[in-house]
Amino acid sequence: MSLLTHLLAVLFGMGSWVSINGLWVELPLIVPEIPEGWYLPSYLSVIIQMANVGPLFVTLMHRFRPGALNEAAVIYTIIGLGTVSTFLLGFFWKDTVVVAGPQYLTTYYIGEGVSGLLPALVALVQGVGVVRCINSTQSLNHTLSTYNSSLTLDLQAQYQPANFSAEVFFFFLSAMMLVCLAAFLLLNYHPSVASEHSNGRYTNRTKHRAPKNKNWAEQKPMMDPYRAPNQKARSSFGSGSYSWPQVVYIFVILAWVNALSNVVLPSVQSYSCLPYGNNIYHLSATLAAVANPLACFIAMFLPIRSLLLMGGLTVGGSGLGAYIMFMAALSPCPLLVNDVSGGVVIVLAWLFFILTLSYVKVIIGIILRDEGHSALVWCGAVVQLGSLLGAVTMFPLVSVYSLFSSGDPCNTRCP
Structure with missing residues (x-):
């Protein structure tokens, strides 16, 4: 396998979520100047899921018109739109408008993780969302008969200017999308990479290639631990390595972990972290971004495919997610809000939440991947379906019923 191809796969994968991840970490600088305020994360979740019409179209075309869709052209279009949109955000982010499989899959996932890590690091350098509380006086209970007034001290939040503007940040995201586009072009046309392109068409079953050496055939049983080489197929799904109950189990977990990690918990990240301070918020966002590629690296060297382990990690990650959700529900006065340990716990909760669920997604x-191209297409569809269900659930809770409160960073007093 080529190191250049791995690098290009990382750069290509970096463009997958860089725009969205960049928006999450830039929220403290954006929300004070837009009418949506801290409702923006829930709005973003719904808007992102509205774009699922694209993956749905690709899935349906693959099912009913296989081979009719030029998937490379679709990817070029998506990356091009992402580059243009992030560039335009640099000019218009403040404006309000009322509108009616391949073997390099793991390195691609690493790139997805980097798409969150780099914007988070840049946001830390930028110093977004730093608040200073200033004093102001208000004259209250003034009466004409006595000309007396009682003065009360009021603290007002004053957001400090960032080291560089949101415009510069969005131009940075646009540059990352350009890097993604360049990487995809090189993956398709660079001579060193072109030699590794797969030949022939994918089918609903695993694409078999002639073994390059005798060790390949010996390793294959280890790659598919649930089906011996001469064992009868358990189902008509992919290579038949898994029974239909196991396939359903895998896809249910896939939908669940993507709903939690892509939508449900990010929608309330500000509520769960900001009561502990802006530094805790940015630290949790950055370490969570680090956890994603870290999980991919772990999966690259320890690709444990045990369905039991997958379920255990999902339960553990969901438990951490439940704690994070509970802290968000208690905002602006979550547990240990006045104690350093409270911030440490919430940061660690976010770190291991993303780490465990990211590992599950990569596995x-x-x-x-080994079940064939069709299985990967359904993988993408289930990922989007899970994220959609998460958005539909969280949007009314956050933006309609206002079950979560951000509080005032200067005037909220917790016992």
């Missing part, structure tokens, strides 16, 4: 991607 599922590796499993489905």
Whole structure:
């Protein structure tokens, strides 16, 4: 396998979520100047899921008109739109308008993780969302008969200027999308990479290639631990390595972990972290971004495909997610809000939440990669479906019923 191809796969994967991840870490600088305020994360979740019409179209075309869709052209279009949109955000982010499989899959996932890490690091350098509380006086209970007034001290939040503007940050995101586009072009046309392109068409079953050496055939049983070489197929799904109950189990977990990690918890990240301070918020966002590629590296060297382990990690990650959700519900006065340990716990909760669920997602991607191209298409569809269900659930809770409160960073007093 080529190191250049791995590098290009990382750079290509970096463009997958860089725009969205960049928006999450830039929220403290954006929300004071837009009418949506801290409701923006829930709005973003719904808007992102509205774009699922694209993956749905690709899935339906693959199912009913296989081979009719030029998927490379679709990817070029998506990356081009992402580059243009992030560039335009640099000019218009303040404006309000009322509108009616391949073997390099794991390195691609690493690139997805980097798409969150780099914007988070840049946001830390930028110093977004730093608040200083200033004093102001208000004259209250003034009466004409006595000309007396009682003065009360009021603290007002004053957001400090960042080291560089939101415009510069969005131009940085646009540059990252350009790097993604360049990486995809090189993956398609660079001579050193072109030699590794797969030949022939994918089918609903695993694409078999002639073994390059005798060791490949010996390793294959280890790659598919649930089906011996001569064992009868358990189902008509992919290579038949998994029974239909196991396939359903895998896809349910895939939908669940993507709903939690892509939408449900990010929608309330500000509520769960900001009561502990802006530094805790940015630290949790940055370490969570680090956890994603870290999980991919771990999966690259320890691709444990045990369905039991997958379920255990999902339960553990969901438990951490429940704690984070509970802290968000208690905002602006979550547990240990006045104690340093409270901030440490919430940061660690975010770190291991993303780490465990990211590992689960990568392992599922590796499993489905070996089941063929069709399995990967369904993988993408289930990822989007899970994220959509998460958005539909969280938007009314956050933006309609206002179950979460951000509080005032200067005047909120917690016992």
